[in-house]
Structure formats: C-alpha cells, structure tokens
Amino acid sequence: MSRDAEHPLRDDAALVPAPAEDLEDLALGDDYALNPDFVALVVDAADRGDAERLRELLAALHPADVADLMGFLSAADREEVMAHLDPEALAEILAEIEPEIREDLLERMPSATLVRALGEMDSDDAVDLVEDLEADKRAQVLAALPDVDRAAIETSLAYEDETAGRLMQREVASAPQFWTVGQALDHFLASGEEMPELFFDVYVVDPSHRPLGGVPVSRLLRHDRDTPLARIMEPLTEIPVGMDQEEAAYIFNKYHLISAPVVEPGGRLVGQLTVDDIVGVIREEGEEDILALAGVSDVGRDASLAGAVRSRLPWLVLNLGTAALASSVIGAFQGAIAQVITLAILMPIVSSLGGNAGTQTLAVAVRALSSRELNAANSARIIGREVLTGLLNGTVLALLMAGAVLVLFQDTRLALTVALAIVANFLVAALAGISAPIILDRLGRDPAVSSSVLVTFATDFMGFLALLGIASLILL
Amino acid sequence: MSRDAEHPLRDDAALVPAPAEDLEDLALGDDYALNPDFVALVVDAADRGDAERLRELLAALHPADVADLMGFLSAADREEVMAHLDPEALAEILAEIEPEIREDLLERMPSATLVRALGEMDSDDAVDLVEDLEADKRAQVLAALPDVDRAAIETSLAYEDETAGRLMQREVASAPQFWTVGQALDHFLASGEEMPELFFDVYVVDPSHRPLGGVPVSRLLRHDRDTPLARIMEPLTEIPVGMDQEEAAYIFNKYHLISAPVVEPGGRLVGQLTVDDIVGVIREEGEEDILALAGVSDVGRDASLAGAVRSRLPWLVLNLGTAALASSVIGAFQGAIAQVITLAILMPIVSSLGGNAGTQTLAVAVRALSSRELNAANSARIIGREVLTGLLNGTVLALLMAGAVLVLFQDTRLALTVALAIVANFLVAALAGISAPIILDRLGRDPAVSSSVLVTFATDFMGFLALLGIASLILL
Secondary structure: OOOOOOOOOOHHHOOOOOOHHHHHHHHEOOOOOEOHHHHHHHHHHHHHOOHHHHHHHHHOOOHHHHHHHHOOOOHHHHHHHHOOOOHHHHHHHHHHOOHHHHHHHHHHOOHHHHHHHHHOOOHHHHHHHHHHOOHHHHHHHHHHOOHHHHHHHHHHHHOOOOEHHHHOEOOOOEEEOOOEHHHHHHHHHHOOOOOOOOOOEEEEEOOOOOEEEEEEHHHHOOOOOOOEHHHHOEOOOOEEOOOEHHHHHHHHHHHOOOEEEEEOOOOOEEEEEEHHHHHHHHHHHHHHHHHHHOOOOOOOOOOOHHHHHHHHHHHHHHHHHHHHHHHHHHHHOHHHHHHOOHHHHHHHHHHHHHHHHHHHHHHHHHHHHHOOOOOOOOHHHHHHHHHHHHHHHHHHHHHHHHHHHHHHHOOHHHHHHHHHHHHHHHHHHHHHHHHHHHHHHHOOOOOOOOHHHHHHHHHHHHHHHHHHHHHHHHOO | OOOOOOOOOOHHHOOOOOOHHHHHHHHEOOOOOEOHHHHHHHHHHHHHOOHHHHHHHHHOOOHHHHHHHHOOOOHHHHHHHHOOOOHHHHHHHHHHOOHHHHHHHHHHOOHHHHHHHHHOOOHHHHHHHHHHOOHHHHHHHHHHOOHHHHHHHHHHHHOOOOEHHHHOEOOOOEEEOOOEHHHHHHHHHHOOOOOOOOOOEEEEEOOOOOEEEEEEHHHHOOOOOOOEHHHHOEOOOOEEOOOEHHHHHHHHHHHOOOEEEEEOOOOOEEEEEEHHHHHHHHHHHHHHHHHHHOOOOOEOEOOOHHHHHHHHHHHHHHHHHHHHHHHHHHHHOHHHHHHOOHHHHHHHHHHHHHHHHHHHHHHHHHHHHHOOOOOOOOHHHHHHHHHHHHHHHHHHHHHHHHHHHHHHHOOHHHHHHHHHHHHHHHHHHHHHHHHHHHHHHHOOOOOOOOHHHHHHHHHHHHHHHHHHHHHHHHOO
8 A cells, every 4th residue: 555665667668557556556646646657557548448457547546536537638538437437436536526527527428327326426416416417417317316316406406505405415324312222233234225325423313303412433332232322422513404614614623523413494304514525615715715815706616717817807907996096195296206206116115014014914814713713702802912013013114124214315304204104004004904804704794805905905005195195294 | 402592691680590401502602602691600600619500501511612711711710610620521621722721721730630631631632732731740740640641642742743643643443354343343342441532434454453444433333243344344545654734634635534544654553543633734724824825924823912923023024125125126217207207106006916916826826736736737737827817817907007097197108108017017927926836835845935925026026127117118
C-alpha cells in the first residue's frame, strides 16, 4: 500500500503491462494526485479498445480517483471507460465527479444504465444526480425507477436546495424503544435494502417514529444482548428538515456529531445527516467566504471562461462606481494638489494603508461571525478591541510615514498632515471593517458578500478626504 | 427538545426555579447560542453558592455549551461551576473550552482534579491538555498518572505539532486477521479501557500489528458470527504518523473516510484519526486562508489587543513599503500630473480596479490550490483562462471608463489613455494573481500568505505606470 515507494516503471516502459500490485503504486503520486504515467496507460488502453486492460487499470483506483481520471480524458475515452464499470462503481463515480463532466456524461448515458446506477446509490446522491438530468431524461429515468425509489427522490427534491432535507439520506437504522440490544442486532443482520450502506448511530424511536435517543453502533457492541436500548441511549440533537446546511454544519462541529436524525415539523424521523456530507459543506462554506470577500460571486462550480467573467464582472463594475465616487473627492481638491503636487504621491499610500487595515478587520470579523465567536454578548468588546487595534497600528504607521516625509521632503506640516490622515483613516477602517459585516449579518445577509466593497469605499473616500482636507487646513 | 418553542420565563421571573425540561428549552436560543437569561440563572446560583441549583442548571447543558458558558462567567464563578462537575464532564469541557480560559482554569485547578479528568479523556484530548500545562504542573500531573497513560502522552508529545501523530488517538479497535465476526464481537463486549470510547472501523491486523484492511462497525453487524473478518474487510487508506494534518484532511475529504489507521514508518498500527478531529482541521484551514489573504498572521487563537496588533502590524508595515514603492512611480511623473491634474483623479481608479481584479484571481487560485483542483496537469489551461478573463473584464471596464471620461471631460485622448491603462493593468492583475500563488506553492510556501501583498503591489505599480506613462506619450 505504500504510495511513497518509487515505482519500477520508467517512461520508456510505461506501456508494458505491470502486475496489479505495481499498478496501485503507480496510480497515485506522492500528493495523492493521479500519476501522468498512469493516465497515459488508461488513454492507451481506451484508444486500443482493450477492455481487459482497462478493467485491470480501473481496478487499481478508488472511485474518487476514477472520477478525477475522467477530467484528463477526451469525451470518447470517457465513454469507453464508463462502459467498463459495473453499476456499483458507476454509482460511486457519478457521485464524485466534477459537475461539468458529469453533465456531459449524463447526457450521453443510456437511461437504462442510469437507472441501474441509481439503484446502487444512497438517496442523497441519487437526488443530486436526478437534479442534474435534463427534463426529458429526468422524466424517463424517474418513470423507470421502482415506485419506492421514485417517491423518495421526488420527496427530497421538494425540499429546498442547501437544506438538511436535501442533504440527508432517507435510509436510517432505527429501533423501537422497547427493543433490547439483541433484538436490534438480529434485526440489522436480517434486514437488507432499506438499511443504509453504512451507519454510525441507531435511532431509538417511539411508536410515531419520533426519535427518543441514539445509540452509537460501537456502544451497541459493548452491551449484553438483553440490555434494553432505552437504557443505553443518549440524547440526540435533532435537525429540522428545513434547516440550512450551514447551520447543520455548525451543530455537527460544535457537538462533534458523526450522524444526526433529521425530523419533520411534527417530529417524525425522516432521514439522517452524516458527517461526511457535512465535511463537504464546511469546505464549501470556507471557500465561499474566501471568494465572496474577494468579490467573486458563486455561480456554481462552473470553471468556464464565461463562468469566470459572469462571477466577477458585476463586482468590478460596482467597484468602478465606488472608486469613481471616492475619487470625486480628489476632484474637489484639485486646487490643493496643483499647489502641493506631493499630495498626489502620498494620497494612494494613505488610502492603501487604510484599505489594508480595513480588510484585516473585515476578515477577522467574517471569520468570527461564521464560527459564531462574535455574537450579541461580546460584540461591544470586540468592536472596542478593533477600534483600539486600529488606533494603535495607525499611530505606528503614522509615525513611520511622518518620519519618511520629514526625511524626504523636510516639511513638518506635510508630515503632520500625513500622520493625522493615516490615524483618521485607520479609525474609519476599524469601524467600517467591524460594523459592515455585523450589520449585514443582523440584516440576515451573508457578511462576506459585499462588505469588502463597503470597506474599500470607506477607506478610499476617507483616505483622500482626510489627507486633502487636512492639507487644505494646515498647508495652504 | 424543541428549541424554537417560546420559553415560558419572562425577565422578571428569570430567577424562579424552573423544571428540568424547561431549563433545556431555556438554555439555548434559536441560533444555538446560550440564552442570556439562562446565563443569569447560572451566575445567580454560583454567587449564592447554591450547589444543588448549579448542578441542575449544568445538567441541562451539553459539555460544549458548558464550555461556552465559561466565557460569560467571572473567574470566581467559573471556579464555583467547575467544582460541581464530575471528572467525566470536566474532561469533556476541558477538551472544548476556549484556549485563553482553559489556561486560566488549568492554572487554578488542583493537580489531583486534573489527573482524574485526564483519566477520562481519549489520548488526543489528553495530549492537548498536558501540552497547555506549565512546566511544574505538567511534571506533577504526569508523575501522578498511571505508567501506561504517561507513556502514551509522552510518545504523542514527541510527534510534531499539526501532524497525524499529534492529532490521532492511540485507542483503536483492532482484530487479528484470522478472527471471525463472532470472535471480534465477543472481544469488544469483554474489553474495557484500552478500547476507544467510540469507534467506527475495526482494523484487521497481521501478527506484526500492521493493518491489512478495515471493517466498518455497521458492516460487522450485517454478517453472521462465523464470517471471517478477512472476507468482509475493505482496503484501508493508511495515514503515516508524520503526515501533515492538512494532508490528512484532504485524504479524509477525498475518500469520505470516517476513520483511518495511523501507522509508524515500519507500517505498525499506532492509532487512528477520526473524522470529528478532521472537521476541526478543515475549519481551521479555511479560516487560516481567509486571514492570510487579508494579511493577518496566525498568532494562535489569541483574542487580546496585543495579539491583534502583533498579528497585523508586520503586514501593514510591509504594505507601507510596497505602497511607497508603487507611489514612487507617481513621483517620477509629477510633471505630467501638474500639466493634466485630472490624471490625479483617474490614477486611483485604475489602480483600484486592477487591485480588485487581481484579488479575484488570487482568491480563485488559492481556493483551487487548497482543494487541489489546480495542479501541474491543468495549470496551463487555468492560467490561460485567467488571462482571457482579465482581458475580457478589462475591456468592458475600459469601455465604461472611457465613456465616462468622454462625457465628463470631452477629451478623446484622455479617454484612450485611461482605456489602455485599464486593459494593461488587468493583464498584469491576472498574471500576478494566478502566478504568485502557484509560484509560492511550488516553492513549498503557503500560497495564501504574502501573495496579496505581491499582487496589490503589482497592480498599484502598473496602474500608476500605465496611466501616467501612456499619458506622457499620448497627451503631452
């Protein structure tokens, strides 16, 4: 299993069949990315239509790696590869693959193959896939599914996107409250399809199928067969079916959950969330914050040129507007600049420093809001800390800058002007950086989206206004 | 369990004892944050030294919420509360609590209490805690621990920070390769302390204790007692003990792992990572990227004023240097500005637009690098996409800006100057935004750290140079 071992194949030998053990070593590089040599072997086998070789190569890969592999293949090679996967493997790969490629594959794939793959999927992955089908094909595929599966998928699709209902899988391991450990074990041994492929907690339910408590599977194993489940169950954190997935992720993280029951408004158990789905949500959430702070809208995971333009141009146009507005301040002080041209040099420094300080505060605030470390109870203290931090940092930079101006231009009043402007702008930066995200959050908006524009505008505007305004008072 | 129910207590009734059920409803608000009314009840009980009431209140809380509660209490009230927790609860709370408060609590807590709490902890949490003790107390506590526990903690402390070895817990559920399902079940039922509190996979090991495969616990339950483990085990992804925790998080996410065996260089099983530890790593990783991109250094989770200044001032001073360097370009073109004062107004707009476009590209690149969607195989394609996106967006903004300049200043050559400068700066923004993080990554540096400074410098410098340079050629 060692992926660090130097693989024995050299480039010139890359097309010579290797035994299965070596193929596994060859497949992935040290960074767990696919090895280009291995990809070359697959392309070669696909081009030659060598079915046996292809199966051998694919057997060396985890489905997640086969999904990655698709990204390196031509459309024709992809079809060749997909044709050699059994429905179970196909199901796993379709659940993993990049959305762009998936859409393309789904379009080309016969409905019958899709129906077989769907039969192998947990309900959450099946819903994801059906959602991506075009209307015609979706109707075809749904019609060909067994009634139970179709009903399950249609129910899930009725929940809003990014809610627990959409993310959950419907299969759960549950047991009536009066069962013993032994009865539960016998039941799990006997039951088949309606059980999840993997499960981590057994939900103990009342006669109306409302969860009363949970028993981690490993705890089940540590009690005698005649122990009543009700005696070893723990309190559960229930997730309402309509809860936003980010809220659910917060709860999973806070309480270190591995799985949690999802309940309908009446309290009936309808499914479960598991931590592996939540890991995906947490990753997405962090990525969305990074992109939103930089002014990149979420347009799905579309990596095309058109997608890139669409997700960025609106923010740039907005930025053009705010930059023009901030610069209008300069227009008002043209006379001052004409008299002291040095102001044109110092101006961008003051606004740039303020912008950076504001961005720092903003990033800290957005992070603290999304991890709920910043809340009603401590916001006054944190605002105070940010303002003080801004004033302290601003004073240090004002002194450095004033010193530099004195040395370069031998002008005390100019030095004083710059120093005062920097401190004033740091104060604005701190106030805007902390209050913009807090206000957006209180208004129920995502604090990462659009707060950058507000903060940059505030610090640009104030940077120009403070420097040129103070200059007009002191210098002229 | 409904947390949405309006709780029956009003402010004026807040100090009247309520039945246990209602306390649970009262404890948390809709956003899963502690209810101020509930905190007031705790403070009141602690101040009065009402032990019974305190125990009742604490019983309504999950340990993670008790940990949050500590943040709202005075040092005296904290001690009062801690005194009423049994070692098991104390262990869980110490593992959850904010680092600042934890240090304070650990200092005040008698060694004997600490030793009892450590006895209840999984090894990963125990190591975390011992690490935080001051040298004297650490020696005392370690000396008082049973030999086995002390050895385990000392071994873990020998692994580097942020590696799998430090993050792992040493307790695992393992079974020899020749065992059957029934033998494993009997063993787990009989065994006590050396087993993890919770486990999700049973590792099947050879006589040298090297993992051969894994059996998810729920799968164990679905096979007859006489099934050999070797027949139902699946291949494992082994985590080397020295692997960086971010690398481990990547692997967990990619392969949807719930737990994974950690192995020594010889391949011997020494512990396991579980997904709940990984959730923490993934959150941290996203947060670190956000802060690093905004120029906030990681100084631990220190929320003090001194910490805030220390984590931000160095980047601001660096920014002062680069801003001054970029502005020196303006100094070189003072003559041009003196002749066409409008250039001073347009200058910040050109540099600000470029800065924003560069930041967008940078955020996309950092995100793609950290999720490994950007790699050697596709970097050429992605660089191409970024450059094209920059040119397209730049052209749109150049046209808008040129139009505005024509309307406001009726000067065709000035409009042309601005338009050309914007397109040139967008090209630089795209190139800097994509290449800075890629180059830092290739050099083995964190691409989120310091790339912002590089990109902002490039777009400021180019913004000023392009506008003023082109103006000197066309206008003067």
